[in-house]
Amino acid sequence: MVSRVIPVDNFDLVIFGGTGDLARRKILPGLFRRFRAGQMPEDARVIAAARSEHDDASYRSEIEAAIKEFGGAESKDRKGLKAFLERLHYVAVDARGDGGWQQLKDLMRDGVVRAFYFSVAPGLFGDLAERLHTHGIADRDSRLVVEKPFGRDLKSARALNATLADHFNEDQIYRIDHYLGKETVQNLMAVRFANVLFEPLWNSHYVDHIQITVAETVGVGGRGSYYDKSGAMRDMVQNHLMQLLCLIAMEPPNQFEADAVRDEKLKVIRALQPIDSHHIVRGQYEASEKTASYREDVENPKSTTESFIALRATIANWRWAGVPFYLRTGKRLKARSSEINVVFKDLGHSIFEGDEARHRNVLTIRLQPNEGIDLQVTIKEPGPGGMRLIDVPLDMTFAQALGDEADDVTDAYERLIMDVIRGNQTLFMRGDEVEAAWAWTDPLIEGWEARHDVPKVYDTGSSGPEDSLMLMHRDGRRWRDIKG
Numbered sequence: 001m002v003s004r005v006i007p008v009d010n011f012d013l014v015i016f017g018g019t020g021d022l023a024r025r026k027i028l029p030g031l032f033r034r035f036r037a038g039q040m041p042e043d044a045r046v047i048a049a050a051r052s053e054h055d056d057a058s059y060r061s062e063i064e065a066a067i068k069e070f071g072g073a074e075s076k077d078r079k080g081l082k083a084f085l086e087r088l089h090y091v092a093v094d095a096r097g098d099g100g101w102q103q104l105k106d107l108m109r110d111g112v113v114r115a116f117y118f119s120v121a122p123g124l125f126g127d128l129a130e131r132l133h134t135h136g137i138a139d140r141d142s143r144l145v146v147e148k149p150f151g152r153d154l155k156s157a158r159a160l161n162a163t164l165a166d167h168f169n170e171d172q173i174y175r176i177d178h179y180l181g182k183e184t185v186q187n188l189m190a191v192r193f194a195n196v197l198f199e200p201l202w203n204s205h206y207v208d209h210i211q212i213t214v215a216e217t218v219g220v221g222g223r224g225s226y227y228d229k230s231g232a233m234r235d236m237v238q239n240h241l242m243q244l245l246c247l248i249a250m251e252p253p254n255q256f257e258a259d260a261v262r263d264e265k266l267k268v269i270r271a272l273q274p275i276d277s278h279h280i281v282r283g284q285y286e287a288s289e290k291t292a293s294y295r296e297d298v299e300n301p302k303s304t305t306e307s308f309i310a311l312r313a314t315i316a317n318w319r320w321a322g323v324p325f326y327l328r329t330g331k332r333l334k335a336r337s338s339e340i341n342v343v344f345k346d347l348g349h350s351i352f353e354g355d356e357a358r359h360r361n362v363l364t365i366r367l368q369p370n371e372g373i374d375l376q377v378t379i380k381e382p383g384p385g386g387m388r389l390i391d392v393p394l395d396m397t398f399a400q401a402l403g404d405e406a407d408d409v410t411d412a413y414e415r416l417i418m419d420v421i422r423g424n425q426t427l428f429m430r431g432d433e434v435e436a437a438w439a440w441t442d443p444l445i446e447g448w449e450a451r452h453d454v455p456k457v458y459d460t461g462s463s464g465p466e467d468s469l470m471l472m473h474r475d476g477r478r479w480r481d482i483k484g
């Protein structure tokens with residue numbers, strides 16, 4: 001199978017923060033891959049802007065090194081890399097000063113898509129948006145990409161939305177949640193809405209519960225001081241896990257179009273119920289022989305920020321009445337694994353003598369590792385010896401099912417940036433969605449702050465605190481194993 005790459009319109013993409021970590025690790029290597037795939041028009045350009053002094057040549061050599069480090073096997077294509085680097089330009093600009101802006105303006109071309117990627121701290125968004133307008137660089141057709149975190153609570157998210165709205169309309173703003181750019185996440189929508197098989201079962205009559213796990217083996221790394229002010233709820237649940245929950249729980253939109261999809265996601269967030277404190281478990285990782293504890297990592301011996309959280313959410317609507325959604329995410333867990341499990345109800349009665357297991361169909365949507373989808377079904381164990389039943393996965397691992405084409409699976413960032421150029425907002429969060437998500441999480445955070453809740457410790461390399469296992473045991477259920 002040969003994959004189809006549809007070139008996007010010609011563009012000038014300005015990356016504010018073009019010297020930063022995200023630009024070097026994700027954005028530019030991703031653009032390079034799209035360039036190699038033939039998706040970038042011949043004379044599309046990427047203009048990096050930051051305060052550091054560079055000319056085009058020195059910036060290009062910095063990015064050449066970054067692409068060799070982070071760009072995977074494709075960076076061995078020296079000819080392609082050289083051609084890509086020629087697309088890069090650099091302008092020294094201070095978001096809070098006036099130098100460099102005229103030079104940036106002079107570089108920009110008319111008649112191509114203008115996109116501005118704010119890969120800088122959110123505190124600079126307002127300054128950048130304002131200067132783009134006062135210098136006449138952005139107009140009604142320009143697009144703006146903003147990174148997480150989008151606020152740290154409802155109040156700050158509203159303020160950020162208002163700042164951007166002073167200069168840009170909502171249909172120009174692309175709030176990135178890279179989880180939405182993952183191939184499997186989009187496939188989840190295809191599985192749900194393009195197959196007759198699942199939708200009739202996708203409700204409280206047939207689904208027992210849903211589990212969403214995003215487990216990491218890494219600690220907070222160099223982000224300690226940022227992370228300690230944030231924690232797993234703000235850093236992961238409010239955005240990534242809630243977006244996954246929305247895609248599982250939303251009603252079918254009437255068409256696969258940005259606002260139709262986002263309207264349905266918003267309804268889910270608004271239907272999420274408040275959570276009792278005993279349905280939330282927070283944790284902090286302990287030191288292991290080789291690694292430091294959370295508190296040592298963030299250099300705050302009294303920190304009460306969580307590096308792990310598990311919670312049981314419910315959605316008040318007809319489809320999901322009585323179906324718990326168990327969410328958990330944490331650092332320094334036993335494996336790096338992100339998956340969604342839709343666990344169907346058991347049959348209630350088995351016609352097979354001696355079969356006492358309560359077999360359940362489980363649809364697993366694996367985001368990492370080995371992106372793919374599998375469906376656990378019950379079959380007869382092969383061989384003689386009567387009707388013994390076993391549960392086996394009907395495996396749709398992309399690498400097996402799609403062969404070479406799976407190697408071509410586009411990384412989330414590349415896909416999302418190309419969507420910006422295409423003007424397709426379907427996989428980006430709308431301002432009201434982000435605010436609604438904070439409106440749900442704020443009271444939970446305020447609740448544990450008011451109770452002076454201290455996170456439970458858990459062993460590095462474990463599945464999280466014991467209490468998080470109890471969260472499900474109490475309901476007569478158990479988490480699926482975290483497997484890498």
Ligand code: NAP
Nearest residue numbers: 017018019020021022050051052094095119120121147148
């Ligand atoms: P970073 O490594 O600290 O880079 C920040 C960038 O902003 C640098 O290029 C810096 O360049 C530029 N900058 C700082 N002050 C400036 C000013 N006054 N005017 C113009 N440019 C300025 O940060 P990052 O990790 O790349 O993150 C960028 C954004 O993405 C942040 O909002 C972060 O939360 C978000 N994000 C990052 C990641 C990640 O994996 N890194 C993941 C998700 C979200 P100069 O010093 O040269 O000006």
